[in-house]
Structures are given as C-alpha cells and as structure tokens.
Amino acid sequence: MNESYTFELQKLYDDPHVSPFIQEVCEYYASKADYGDGSDREEIEPSEIVEPVYTLFLLQRRETLLDELSYIHKKYPHLFASVEGLYEDILIHMDIRPLESETAARLSLALNEKVSAGAITEKIENLCDSYEDILEALDPFYGWLHAFYS
Incomplete structure (x- = not known):
C-alpha cells in the first residue's frame, strides 16, 4: 500500500473523531486504489458486493x-482521495431513496437476484436500527447475504 495511505490510515485509526465504520471504508478504498487490477488483493467479499453494501x-x-468524511477531507487529504467518489455520490443525493434503490438493485443483481432489493434495504435498515455502531451490523448482514450466494 502507498506510504501516504499507510501513514494516514495509522493516524486515522487513532483518531477519536472517526468511527470504526468509516475507518474500515477508508481502508478498503485506499487499498483498492493501490491494487487497481485487483490481482494482489484477496478479499473476503467481491467488490460487486462490498461497495454497494458500504453505500447502503x-x-x-x-x-x-x-x-x-468531510473531517477526513481536511485532516487526511491523501486518504480522502480514495473515498472522494463515494463521498460525492452520497453528497449529491439529497433525496437518498433513488440512490438507495439503485444501489440495492445493483447488489441484488450481483447476487443473481436471489434476494430482492427491497429485502436488502429492509435488512440493512433493521440491522442499523439494532446497532449503535453500524460496523457491528456488517457481519450479521454478510452472514445473511451468504445464504443467497454461498
């Protein structure tokens, strides 16, 4: 991984202003940018699954x-560059429903439509309501998804 990313990620993990979820998102996108062709990256989940999940x-x-993410933009500019597209995509959608529907549909398609976009959205909403730290909701969600593509 690029040294500037590594340095900023180390600082980010010690920063109390940044949630564990955003730390994970930043690490994912920073490492993805570093391995553009994906050949050196071994992911537990494919990017077609991970990226819509993070967005949702x-x-x-x-x-x-x-x-x-705005705080990261100011404090960790190299790291922010890796998540800027995601940030901009979410920022420009004042009404999140179309982006949520489109992203859930993309995830459903990545799962060969074995689960509906509506079921995906509902599951995420329920899990996020159940956990204060949404990072903790990721594992149960991936566990639920595995039933559809394992």
Whole structure:
C-alpha cells in the first residue's frame, strides 16, 4: 500500500473523531486504489458486493457519516482521495431513496437476484436500527447475504 495511505490510515485509526465504520471504508478504498487490477488483493467479499453494501450502510446515517468524511477531507487529504467518489455520490443525493434503490438493485443483481432489493434495504435498515455502531451490523448482514450466494 502507498506510504501516504499507510501513514494516514495509522493516524486515522487513532483518531477519536472517526468511527470504526468509516475507518474500515477508508481502508478498503485506499487499498483498492493501490491494487487497481485487483490481482494482489484477496478479499473476503467481491467488490460487486462490498461497495454497494458500504453505500447502503452509509445512507443509513448519511449526515453523521458525511461529516466524518468531510473531517477526513481536511485532516487526511491523501486518504480522502480514495473515498472522494463515494463521498460525492452520497453528497449529491439529497433525496437518498433513488440512490438507495439503485444501489440495492445493483447488489441484488450481483447476487443473481436471489434476494430482492427491497429485502436488502429492509435488512440493512433493521440491522442499523439494532446497532449503535453500524460496523457491528456488517457481519450479521454478510452472514445473511451468504445464504443467497454461498
């Protein structure tokens, strides 16, 4: 991984202003940018699954998480460059419903439509309501998804 990313990620993990969820998102996108062709990256989940999941979870706490990403933009500019596209995509959608529907449909398609976009959205909403730290909701969600593509 690029040294500037590594240095900023180390600082980010010690920063109390940034949630564990946003830390994970930043690490994912920073490492993805570093391995553009994906050949050196061994993921537990494919990017066609991970990226829509991150977007859908970000939408659940949009304002708070956008504030954290804005903070990262100011404090960790190299790292922010890797998540800037995601940040911009969420920022420009004042009405999150179309982006949420489109992203859930993309995830459903990645799962060969074995689960509906509506079921995906409902599951994420329920999990995010159940956990204060949405990072903790990711594992149960991936566990639920595995039933559809394992």
